[in-house]
Amino acid sequence: MPHTSYQQLEKLFNRIYQLQHLTSIGHWDMATMMPAGGSSARGEALAEVSVMMNELISDNSTGDLIHSAQQAETELSDWQQANLREMKRLWLDATSISSELVKAKALAGSDCEHAWRTLRAENNWQDFQPLLENVINLTIEESQQRAEASSLSPYDALLNLYEPGQNSAAIDLIFSQLTDFLPPFIQQVVEKQASDMVIQPMGFFPVDAQRELGLTLMRHVGFNFEQGRLDVSHHPFCGGVAEDVRITTRYSDEDFGESLMGVLHETGHAKYEQGLPHDWLSQPVGAARGMGIHESQSLFQEMQIARSKPFLNFAAPIIETLLANKQMDKQCWSADNLYQLNNRVKPDFIRVNADEVTYPMHVILRYEIEKLLINQKLQVKDLPEIWDVKMQQYLGISTAGNYKDGCMQDIHWTDGSLGYFPTYTLGAMNAAQLYHAADKAILDLSQHISNGNFAALNQWQKEKIWSQGSFYSIDDLMIHATGEKLNTHYYIDHLKKRFLL
């Protein structure tokens, strides 16, 4: 039986972890296996257990236990101290907004998302606007309640849910460097690529062969199939639990690249989960260090490795063996051609389909707008206009009157998850900096990759990132891994090398 306050907290968080385990498997099953008629019962089960987890962490006794454990903190090991710090953060996150607001937001988000499914197809902004206003107003209220509890600014209080310790002043600085650099760079790349000869493999790619390709490359890059699976879902994700990671993809008969790069992206997330510190998995300090670092691991796998020339040198013959048929031009399977195919740049409307170079501009547009919304410097009714202005400024295309490919293009804001967007681009930048550090640390890294040998690289990532869980702050983790905090120039250098050399 646990005696100290700290031990009682470990027991409490272990219980929450076990509920999360079943919740995660329930979510995965819902997306991959569940027949349609099971959905409302599953929704109720997940909602009720989510309430239970919130009750457990918000119980009055939790704050007392944290306070009392802090009094005796010197008796704890450094990992226990870090665990206590993470417990306190989660407890504050759970208790700093009212349960009425949580309920109201969940309801408004569900209404908004449900309506979005039909209204987007109709390009119907008029009916969507009041629903989104409702969500945004409740999110503003949430940001203010959280700001009060944390002494952060309202936007930073939301941001900290996904990226603990990060703040918008630092992000403003980082993103301003990208806003200076990227728009002219995009022009340059587009012009350069205009004369490239790229052969698009045309044809029918059977799902079984695509699945085999995904599984083969997952195995090569070190996904542990003893503790994970690959399945199909409408929206690809990485779920399950660290001990049993479930990633998903979807297949298009005509385009194998979407699933292939998607699988490798999710594999990056999965390897992080599989490499988390085994002894601490059931505790907050054993979890991944925020969304920006998580995304850095998926983008490390996808952008730094899978879309690179060395990797495609290795993968091209495997891809050809599994997918080629006689109707196709054999040239399309060369590593050079696959490299060009996987790195085409084209400014377009939809973020989730964007290439590596234009993607950050989509993110920065969203970040700037969501900050204005939370700070009440922009009204929801003016969203389409500012969207159009920024799209023209950043990517040279207009969304005037085109709501469905503009501010109605995805569901990211419908549930009020503002503060999440910057983590995508922070992830991309962390990934470039981490690759640079790995390349310095591992002799002939690109040769290893060309040979399909990922052992040293995985070992480096495991030691520097995965096995650290949430022991360090985000900044300290980057210092631990690379010797310095996030520094924009690694990312800019990476883009220049990949797209202009």
Next chain:
Amino acid sequence: MPHTSYQQLEKLFNRIYQLQHLTSIGHWDMATMMPAGGSSARGEALAEVSVMMNELISDNSTGDLIHSAQQAETELSDWQQANLREMKRLWLDATSISSELVKAKALAGSDCEHAWRTLRAENNWQDFQPLLENVINLTIEESQQRAEASSLSPYDALLNLYEPGQNSAAIDLIFSQLTDFLPPFIQQVVEKQASDMVIQPMGFFPVDAQRELGLTLMRHVGFNFEQGRLDVSHHPFCGGVAEDVRITTRYSDEDFGESLMGVLHETGHAKYEQGLPHDWLSQPVGAARGMGIHESQSLFQEMQIARSKPFLNFAAPIIETLLANKQMDKQCWSADNLYQLNNRVKPDFIRVNADEVTYPMHVILRYEIEKLLINQKLQVKDLPEIWDVKMQQYLGISTAGNYKDGCMQDIHWTDGSLGYFPTYTLGAMNAAQLYHAADKAILDLSQHISNGNFAALNQWQKEKIWSQGSFYSIDDLMIHATGEKLNTHYYIDHLKKRFLL
């Protein structure tokens, strides 16, 4: 918000139901999808949530709420009153043994089952005996604690966990009629069948074709695929939740009959779950009425329907279309031949492989022995001897020295689930009585079945059994459905008609 004690109880049991939902899906996933390396984390999650459910129901406040709801019982509807009665039963089940004993039994059961996996293969009774003794001793202690709390006899207190309201005096009477009837009857049937010409379809039956056959017949007999699935697991079962029922099978390349009849058996369980009263699913009164009635629904589907001549008249051409190849004798696919194949009788060692006629003798043997064990009239060390004596008496075969096909043949006792065995044969008998009543109620029932038309029969079962949940006691449910309590003669008549006519 709930105000009355009864409403608070509904809220509590709804919470438990939602935890059970995720637990069920977690169990299903473990048996069908989970990679091997996920097993210890899953085990921990399921164990912790099981403790939580037990804490919720055993909380001191639950007894008070039940007491206070009973004071105001006249204000409740008849279904609410039945629900309160079931709540009280579950609360008594959960609180009448000490949590130390629960833990000790779980540990002893897990040790015993784990050792069984190797010791059975080695025919090693000597090392198995002390482990089983440990389990049986703890189960005796459990039976005594439960007896004290319920004023039932120790064995009946265990029996009531699976078959509420049932008692061993009644079962003794019922089983004694079978023990008189069956052994000579088995001899007769074996002699009669000795001259039957049965053609065993020989060959390789691809899993895909067997799966298609299972799915096709499931669809015909009324499994709702909008709220359920068929998958593969090592041990077939019916799991999931009433809103999303997951059944499983396993395939043998050489014997399609095992999976086919297994699938239809589990489909019988599944249709019961899918037909439970929709408005009461999250409450105890909405659950199935005990294991004997549950087994009656699977055996209704398997024994009363699927192995009958009318059903095989309907199914034979479907089976032939999906499974036949040119190497096989076309005669083997006739309904007559399939009927004979599916009703061969042969006394043998292993219960789970037994035919319809010898199966009850396996069950009665287990029932008689487990009663002796619980009443401390038999020691575990004497188990092999009494097993051999009874096998000779009931089935004319000896297990002397053959522990692995005798008392070590399955894991039913390793976790101390004594009291469960009689429900198998009670289920078979209930099924025969229910079929007799359905046949009286539905004009030309066997013609409907020959035509593959199950609508009227499903409607009858839904009205009489499925939609009643746990509203009635077991006896009252049988009276509601058939006009009388369980009566042995329907079962004996069924066996005579099927095996001697």
